[in-house]
Amino acid sequence: MTRMSKEQKRENIMNVALQLFSINGFYATTIPDIAKKIGMSVGNFYNYFASKDVLAKELIVYIASYLGERIRMINETPISTREKVAKIVSMYFTTALEHPEMIEYFLRVYLSNREVFREECQGIVCVSSFVTEIMIFFDDGVASGELRNQDFFSAFGLFMGYLGGMVFLNGEKILPEDLTFYEASIAENIYNALKADAS
Amino acid sequence: MTRMSKEQKRENIMNVALQLFSINGFYATTIPDIAKKIGMSVGNFYNYFASKDVLAKELIVYIASYLGERIRMINETPISTREKVAKIVSMYFTTALEHPEMIEYFLRVYLSNREVFREECQGIVCVSSFVTEIMIFFDDGVASGELRNQDFFSAFGLFMGYLGGMVFLNGEKILPEDLTFYEASIAENIYNALKADAS
């Protein structure tokens, strides 16, 4: 019999919920579904999370900080911006491969069911640890003269929309090739889009 | 007494449903909601659509062909690929402004509630009229030497992810400026990303 601390059990719930939410969506995943998959009673679930919404919010915060942390490490590496782009793309796709539920959750639960997150995750509150790091990446690139100085959100939309779009196409099995197959060309496209004008 | 043909009534339902779905989401919109807004009985709704899911599917087909049609017109215009990119971006944002329900539906209902569309809209089946036109745009650009020859989906993901991402950020009121403010820089970014290597 494996004993689990309360904290471990919370994590256990979060992992299972993350999977189910990312596959079936927020509304099509029920608390009984989650509880059953864990082998826990429905009632006991509520000893760990006050509500389904609260669980959803904790999940997005967790994911954003997971991704943010990884981008932070790339930002702190002394390499060119072109290389950083490649690393970020690679990290994103690696995450999508190893933890598809994270990216899927981001795309399909967080981005879509805004009414769930409206109250306490307004704007980018719950994903700030992630957005902030992208902002740092971009500012650094501009500061070093490698990137064109443009509105941040235009660059952010490119980055995240593009990467998200690819993962989505992959999830839908629309892509004829593996995600990794596209890594290089995507990094190149992004860099070309953002780079300072050659002269 | 305005008499409506069966077909007109179907369109009426679709318009109303599109609005409600795009604003409140798929699950938070009920059939009684739709029926009431039309002034029709719940029972009668089912004379026009076999189920809520079927309605959702018809809507995405409708939206895809609406967008596809507009891209087709751009494709058929004898202008440079650079100009086509600008026109497509402009068309997309114009649609987002004038018919926000279409783009919102695309982003928040179709892309998100995949469980609803799994059965009969696998892959790109329900949005093929749109995807096909993007493909034609891309092939033409490559054929004319303006675009780099790369995997189509890498280009497609860029296009749609980027545009979708921007509309999303706009919808969340995260963008400091109007969508139109970004049009030029986005078109430029996309073209830079896809264009054949300058030499």
Added chain:
Amino acid sequence: MTRMSKEQKRENIMNVALQLFSINGFYATTIPDIAKKIGMSVGNFYNYFASKDVLAKELIVYIASYLGERIRMINETPISTREKVAKIVSMYFTTALEHPEMIEYFLRVYLSNREVFREECQGIVCVSSFVTEIMIFFDDGVASGELRNQDFFSAFGLFMGYLGGMVFLNGEKILPEDLTFYEASIAENIYNALKADAS
């Protein structure tokens, strides 16, 4: 097959609910209990009443106007105040005998579960048609010189507390005799308590 209009069905629900609430209390009576006793589905109950609370409120308004109407008729009869007291006591006990659920509901649901009625039945809002008639009875008695002029609520508390208390004792099967047995002495006690000083 007996056909019932929507209004009749509402009344049917109210009757059944009144019985169950008065016997088992508000919280110990469930919507499934009510629905089952009527032979109706739980879902359909909600086509008639928006919530359990709304049902409870409609019931107290109904009861208050039932009692108010009967007191109004007594008030309009040209008899002495002493006789009016006797008639009110008699009417109250008759109601308690013939429709025990009404008085019990008043005592055990309305007076007790204030949180249920807080929102829309503040103060005497939902029982005003009843309280008003008692007020008229009292004012008339004072005006005609038969009753001592004292604070209305002191008289009201006597009247309603006393009668309610007796019905409660009866409901608890504490009284050794029938309610009617006490009618005369109670009427006398009330009249003695309220009458103008003999001199």
Added chain:
Amino acid sequence: MTRMSKEQKRENIMNVALQLFSINGFYATTIPDIAKKIGMSVGNFYNYFASKDVLAKELIVYIASYLGERIRMINETPISTREKVAKIVSMYFTTALEHPEMIEYFLRVYLSNREVFREECQGIVCVSSFVTEIMIFFDDGVASGELRNQDFFSAFGLFMGYLGGMVFLNGEKILPEDLTFYEASIAENIYNALKADAS
């Protein structure tokens, strides 16, 4: 470290429960609520009381004996019955002011949620120490010729219904004046109602 005997801990629980029940009602007060307010675990609560219902029953017995004791002292005072009535009214209202939870519990928990007390508090079983003293008061008054000889319960209903009704109106903030304002007139009303015929 304050050590508490088992008996003291029971009293502690009862005090806290009395407060919560009287304010929030029986059903809206949960065992976790009670335990938390005491700083005790839920599980441990059950070492002191076998169930929520048992606790509720012990509380009403406690309150009845508290009130009974005070009436006993009045009964044993060598004063006129008229004065005893005034003292009982005063004592009741004083209790309502100083220990509102007791009277509120009596009115809103005991009298209302009969389903809870049905099993073991049938009739007056759980409040006999209180009822008995009222009975003694009444019998003494009749014996001394001050009160009219009538059925005890008719007199009891007057006493308790009237006093309870006033406290209820006060709790609902329906009374325009303080409870104490009414003391004299209520005592007078009661005495007039019960006194032997003047001749």
Added chain:
DNA sequence: GATGAATGAGCTTTCATTCAT
């Protein structure tokens, strides 16, 4: 075609109570 009452499964959440520690 049109109506809307009716169904019933299912959802989120609560809570008295138990029990391994």
Added chain:
DNA sequence: AATGAATGAAAGCTCATTCAT
């Protein structure tokens, strides 16, 4: 005595869908 995680039945309510009229 004490803890609090765990249970599980049940509550109020919703809603896609059906069907008698």
